[in-house]
Amino acid sequence: xxxDDTPTITPILFCDYHTHPQGHRVQDYTQxxxxxxxxSARAKGIIDIAFTDHDRYHAGVDFDELDRLREKNPDVKxxxxxxxxNDPETSAAGRKWIEQNWERLDFVLGSVxxxxxxxxxxxxxxxxxxxxxxxxxxxxxxxxxxxxxxxxASGLVDCxxxxxxxxxxx
Numbered sequence: 448x449x450x451d452d453t454p455t456i457t458p459i460l461f462c463d464y465h466t467h468p469q470g471h472r473v474q475d476y477t478q479x480x481x482x483x484x485x486x487s488a489r490a491k492g493i494i495d496i497a498f499t500d501h502d503r504y505h506a507g508v509d510f511d512e513l514d515r516l517r518e519k520n521p522d523v524k525x526x527x528x529x530x531x532x533n534d535p536e537t538s539a540a541g542r543k544w545i546e547q548n549w550e551r552l553d554f555v556l557g558s559v560x561x562x563x564x565x566x567x568x569x570x571x572x573x574x575x576x577x578x579x580x581x582x583x584x585x586x587x588x589x590x591x592x593x594x595x596x597x598x599x600a601s602g603l604v605d606c607x608x609x610x611x612x613x614x615x616x617x
Contacts, residue, residue, distance in 0.1 A: 461492070461494055461495060462493060462494070462495035462496065462497075462524075463488060463493050463495075464495075464496070464497040464499060464526070464528065464554055464556065464606065465497075465499055465530070465556060465608055465609075466484060466496065466497065466498055466499055466500075467499070467500050467501065467530075468480055468481055468484050468498055468500065469500045469504050471501070471504070472504065473504045473506050473507045474504075474507050475507050475509060475512075476498070476507055476508055476509040476512040476513065477509075477512060478512070478515065478516065478519075481498065481513075481516050482516065482519075482520075484498070485516065485520050485523055485525070488523060489520075489522070489523060493523070494522070494523055494524060495523070495524040495526070496523060496524070496525060496526065497525075497526035497527070497528035497553060497554040498513070498525070498526070498527065498528055499528035499529055499530045499554065499555075499556050500529065500530065501529075501530050501532060501534075502529050502530060502531045502532065502534075502537065502538065502540075502541025502542075502544060502545065503534060503540075503541060505529060505540075505541065505544045508527070508529065510551045513525060513527050526553035527551055527552050527553050527554070528552060528553060528554035528556065529541070529544075529545060529552060529555055529556070530555075530556040530557075530608060531545060531555055531556065531557050531558070531598070531601075531603060531604060532557075532558045532559065532561070533558075533559050533560065533561050533594055533597075533598060534560065534561060535561055535563075542601075542603060546603075554605050554606070555603055555604045555605050555606075556604060556605070556606055556607070556608045557598040557599065557601065557603070557604030557606070557607050557608065558598070558607065558608040558609060558612070559591060559594045559598055559612065559613075560612065561594075562587070562590050562591065562594070563590070588613055591612075591613040592613075595607060595610060
């Protein structure tokens, strides 16, 4: 039992590099969209934030708007980022966009949301775990982590996101 006079430790999160201000759709980066994220970060003690929308929404990313946001908020380190995933329909375009904007990006997350088909997604397929019916669980995990290794070896990412996404359906 912890004595009553023992000080409690409040964890402080100093940075957040996995954010989706566009909310999983294309929205232009504007002060109205991004400033609340900075205000919330500041209130939580976060002094370093990266905006990392999924690469399929890169059309909304505006580096000049991020520069203006940095000028208004010098107390918070604001990083331009993106989350590159392995979407079979959009990842080639995402990789190309990252390569074209490499000099303006501060941070690139890598993630695996799909197995071999577009209908084998982990986080928003209506069938959920049913999509894997009849597949050996070890094969599903092996396939997932093979794709994680491929993402890590791509040379385009600084960090891997949610390595445990494979377990989302139980």
